[in-house]
Amino acid sequence: MRAIFVVLMLSAFESSATSQQLNLMPMPASVQMKTGQLVIDASFSVGISGPSNARLQRAVELFLDNLRRQTGMPSLDMKVTDAAHANLVVNSGGANKPVQELGEDESYALEISPAGGKLNAATPLGIMRGLQTFLQLVQTTADGFAAPAIAIEDKPRFPWRGLMIDVGRHFIPLDVLKRNLDGMAAVKLNVFHWHLSENQGFRVESKRFPNLQEMGSDGLYYTQDQVRDLVAYARDRGIRVVPEFDMPGHSTALFVGYPELASGPGPYQIERKWGIFDPAMDPTQEGTYKFLDGFIGEMARLFPDQYFHIGGDEVNGKQWDANPNIQAFMRAHELKNNQDLQAYFNTRVQKIVSKHGKTMEGWDEILRPGFPKDTVVQSWRGQDSLATAAKQGYRGLLSFGYYVDLNWPASRHYAVEPLSDAAANLSPDEKQRILGGEACMWSEYVSPESIDSRIWPRTAAIAERLWSTRDVTDVKSMYQRLEEVSRWLDWLGLTHNSSYAPMLRRIAGSNDISALRTLTDVVEPVKDYTREEIATVEATSLSPLNRVIDAARPESDTARRFADLVDGLISGRADADEKSEVKALLIRWRDNQAKLQPLEAQSFLLMEIIPVSQDLAAVATAGLQGLDYFDRGERAPQAWATQQFALLEQAQKPKAQLLLMVAPPVQKLIEASSGQKAPLPQK
């Protein structure tokens, strides 16, 4: 199996220009290329052999819808037919559980020959995964649309592969969630973790406690019918839906309608700012548990999944400290500190969750000795925290390293291995308790317009980490395939590519965005929580999200390409075309400020990026000079290099909360041309 894989890596990925390239993501466990291809024409048909059911039928219909869209053949002849005459025959051993469970068999075997395709799986879930692989194989070829002859055997490495979307901080409408579920299915993610309550908003209709949505959502919430609709939509795509209602903290929006649940005196208002806030539920009042029993009971019926996420993170304890009744309660119950009090609360909540037939899940903080062992811990803290939990018998999943709101490059997420660090040293049984991971889309800085661009395509790299075997780590191959998958996700209506130009047109106040695009193509939003840390005006949930930082993609493909070219140049690997590409890029960047300048007076949204644009021109000028020295084989003078390093240090400081991503490779170029190292930047 390994030998085949290596052959594939060489033949398919190294020669990216040939039709042999396989744009599969996540990479299947085993791939064997064969000879020839299966042509897909307007009369392509799928047959179901073996047992069938409504979910399998819908999976096949959805597959055909996708195939029609992908090929631009709105064909009525492309249909489900009897297996004896079908171009693709699917055979699922049996049905799935009525409610999709953790760990259900998702494996499949797909064989394609010029004569037809066969897709076998133990369950419809495996068929769904295999059909997505089939779609990724379809390409435009000289002989029509076709899938290459191939034999694939595939199964996931981890059983829990999720995407969390925070709809509390910014409400995300149902249609946006649906297209993201389509994206999840396309890269074989299987858990949608719906973060439904936050200080800034409570987002589900409760019939029992209607003040929750009526007073805590600004009118922006999902009705129960919409929830059921989404859950069914997800199920048809092989995705579980795990709801999260964060408690006892992160719940200011709940207290607007039910202030009696809080530990401090009201009244409460929906929070508009970002951060960690004082309000927390009162763990000492029986009324709190009575409410939670009613509320969790209602939600447990609405969300069929076995798992129920209670959050449990980031309680600062200030309301508890300030409340004499709570202090008295703690003394009476020998609760030494707020951690103990929260553990008491969690234990009570766990009993309620359990009473309503669900298994509790929460963030790292919920874990305390003696807690029921079926609890699942979602770790924002990391592999060591997961390992500790696993050793204690708890199951866990990793989200540390998978926060897509932090604007990391895909390669950085891709390198995050759930079974690394302390988790690498677990026993096989303990390792089994690491269920997988979840990409997390926290929504301080996203709107329906921009959220897709924060999730995609990078989440596909995380999906590969969680699905594919551990040794699938080739970053170059990942980026090649990620680009293909990104374009392919366009067919599903995801807007991570298509929203870019309209956002730039708004910023420019003009349809002529060429200069603005050239600049925005080479910047990235600042990383981690720097956007907040260096903000000159505090951002809130009311802030506009229409700036260059909102339009800029988390990872600049242009800058990555440029950095690769510069590396090739310095190491002597670059050919003439690559050399002239470096020069052409630098010239374009040098001249861009002159093109952007006339627009500056007409848009308030351009003003903040004038310094970035000036930096780009200066950096490119330095780069061109460095390139010139390098080309002539002449060592650049030390004084000149020192001057450029100073300029580059300035240019690498965030401006308008943006990073100029071509500055580091230009610095390398100048280092190479001068034989000097740039001084380390002063913090």
Next chain:
Amino acid sequence: MRAIFVVLMLSAFESSATSQQLNLMPMPASVQMKTGQLVIDASFSVGISGPSNARLQRAVELFLDNLRRQTGMPSLDMKVTDAAHANLVVNSGGANKPVQELGEDESYALEISPAGGKLNAATPLGIMRGLQTFLQLVQTTADGFAAPAIAIEDKPRFPWRGLMIDVGRHFIPLDVLKRNLDGMAAVKLNVFHWHLSENQGFRVESKRFPNLQEMGSDGLYYTQDQVRDLVAYARDRGIRVVPEFDMPGHSTALFVGYPELASGPGPYQIERKWGIFDPAMDPTQEGTYKFLDGFIGEMARLFPDQYFHIGGDEVNGKQWDANPNIQAFMRAHELKNNQDLQAYFNTRVQKIVSKHGKTMEGWDEILRPGFPKDTVVQSWRGQDSLATAAKQGYRGLLSFGYYVDLNWPASRHYAVEPLSDAAANLSPDEKQRILGGEACMWSEYVSPESIDSRIWPRTAAIAERLWSTRDVTDVKSMYQRLEEVSRWLDWLGLTHNSSYAPMLRRIAGSNDISALRTLTDVVEPVKDYTREEIATVEATSLSPLNRVIDAARPESDTARRFADLVDGLISGRADADEKSEVKALLIRWRDNQAKLQPLEAQSFLLMEIIPVSQDLAAVATAGLQGLDYFDRGERAPQAWATQQFALLEQAQKPKAQLLLMVAPPVQKLIEASSGQKAPLPQK
């Protein structure tokens, strides 16, 4: 009023680069520019003074949704507030009719000053129109988003301004229709004519006659709930919904489930081909009218609009001729020919339509002497046909000249004046009977992916023809504003711009579409019904719609721009920049074939355009040589010119059903450089 308009034309449109440009479409009846602007920030609010109702409230909420999207401010502070403190105050005199009626007052007056805006109208309908004008006024400026200070008084020229979408030949899903309704509202169209039945499909659920949708739709139909949903959606946007059920012809799909209605023996199958077909209802059977009474009754309740369109076009009479019973009936009733028989049928149908409280509408053919005068005639034949009807006392609307499926340039639709030709000579009373017109989107060659690009932006030019005063005819201004409106329609989710690149990527089988785009940018689909006439393979409803002709836009902006540049060059008006733009374009086109060629082997969809690409290279080469003669002030030799004219004649013949739109301007250039006229092409 006229004087103000002229001033506006000079100050606003001639100086298109200034922030004074008003991108209003349709152009209001009266516009007066003032000094300053109203800044729109995240706390922009709207107040309702005077009477309010749910429809008005929703109109304002929709307006705010659009404003949030357009400005990228997902602001909760942007809201409806009390009129005393609002930035924009709307005042509607009274409510509209429960069901929107033909001719309801749509006028409005909008005044904007730096201190705030006032929008007054007699009804919520006028408020809706004025809010759309407000949205079009909002621009990115140096001081923030802002609408210029202005006073607008506006009202439509015609009361019936429609868009027909044929969902019979290709089914168009509900969400696609909804985004097109958003587009309609944006350009103040007020009738959605829903062409719901065709030989190729019957598209509405009938509870009374379920075979209609179950056997006649391939499963592609709207449920009654969806119909009600769409009607409500349209009403919230000030749009009436007129259903059309075509009879007695164009109804093969009905006969699949109810063959007894037809004039010839069954069984019937859903038609896959395009054209005019023999099957027609049997007008001599009482069963036909019994069915129609039940069916029309059901649909009359489902569709609240007063008007009910029965089609009535293109009956070839062959089934009637071949049916002895029908022939006997005609003799017995002294019906001399098939026209008489159809008139008999129409008279019966009219009584049924009338019995169910509706006013009948139909295509030209329904008009026969003695028919009830309240009938509305939709004319595909033209203004003379309309004038004849008006003289007889019938009301009519024009669709001749507004068929957007024929791939005409916007300027050609724009020039079609309802009150021209014989209609120009009508009396004032007769002219009143010309209600307006409808753009028609017949759907032989559109899918959900491409339909927006066939409707938009050109339909905005038709909308202006029907709304604005007759003297708004400046084509240059129209194109400038059309481009702005086109980009602005992007915010509504219309895909006429965004679908282009993905379609090209599919054709190229590659993400590198630069060469394919260069070519596709300068071609247009053949016009009128030529696509069918010159097809080498007969197209059907099963045909793929993924070719370059499907991706190419009906009107090439690049070619139009190039033609303008060449005209400027020849007439000596062109400046140095424009001259070098001509040359740069020609060089790019000359070199494009070399760039496209490497892709050709990898995609079957590229093969058919190789000759077009070769033509482009040859035409550009000729153009460059002509330019060179022209630049040198040297007369090009006759023999050379003759050779180029021959080449250009070849290049102007459709290939792959495409027209190379830069060939005619290059021919002009060669004529100018040689002093020769190209021979007229041989037909």
